[in-house]
Amino acid sequence: ETGVTQSPTHLIKTRGQQVTLRCSSQSGHNTVSWYQQALGQGPQFIFQYYREEENGRGNFPPRFSGLQFPNYSSELNVNALELDDSALYLCASSTQGGDGYTFGSGTRLTVV
């Protein structure tokens, strides 16, 4: 295994609900990046966390938010879920310089 773990693996939520996805980083990595991958598309960068602070953000609305903890694990929170939020959510851990960039297995979110 890669050492980057995500939970849960699958999730079904109703439109308007809130969801929290979790990611543990690989040993020795201090940076976590989150991506959204819609079906048939490439991953889209949501944001990155380094030293518990957001360090870069893609073109996603504020209802997408995150946290990073002192052990470098991270959470992705999405409020007011919309049907278009249905996707595979991937996290990747790395060093701050991007070395060892490794993806987790992802969380498949379905919004109904």
Place this chain on the structure above:
Amino acid sequence: GENVEQHPSTLSVQEGDSAVIKCTYSDSASNYFPWYKQELGKRPQLIIDIRSNVGEKKDQRIAVTLNKTAKHFSLHITETQPEDSAVYFCAANQGNQGGKLIFGQGTELSVKP
């Protein structure tokens, strides 16, 4: 904003033939270009990467070339095998940010036995 274009979107080859996938990027500050293989329902797996101080890199049947002047890079797979069938993504980092990758749209490679 920064953009990575990838072609073709689908590619079908006979086993043993070569496959080439091409990408262009827009951010002149990008200096890291990885390629990922993603099988159905699985995570993207890094197969090869190249940095801007190198023009070509090879790992067994896989090679990547980079032309920084033209802002394009290519993946070459020789002696393709059915297990090479998957979706391949190119990516480029944004500026000098090591952790933000901009991905291409993907190429679905099918290797027919």
